[in-house]
Amino acid sequence: MLTKEQVEHVALLARLELSDEEKEKYATQLSAILEYAEALNKVDTENVPPTAHVLPLKNVFREDRVCAHLANEKALANAPDREGNYFRVPRIL
Secondary structure (H helix, E strand, O other): OOOHHHHHHHHHHOOOOOOHHHHHHHHHHHHHHHHHHHHHHOOOOOOOOOOOOOOOOOOOOOOOOOOOOOOHHHHOOOOOOEEOOEEOOOOOO
């Protein structure tokens, strides 16, 4: 089980102020989490290849191709503000 001092150290690193009651509570909770992680370390993974994702992923990009686009008037039809053929937005400096 984690000690109160270890919880205080973690709280210091996280810049948290904890009451004595919270330190006791978190010592118990963090200890339970670490026990669970230790149980996972005991699982036999000898024949399990390392993986970053459980499903096979592949590149889902589509081929670029030129096609018809919206006309300026249709694209700007619902614009809250416009200037000529452009959307008008607040200036950000």
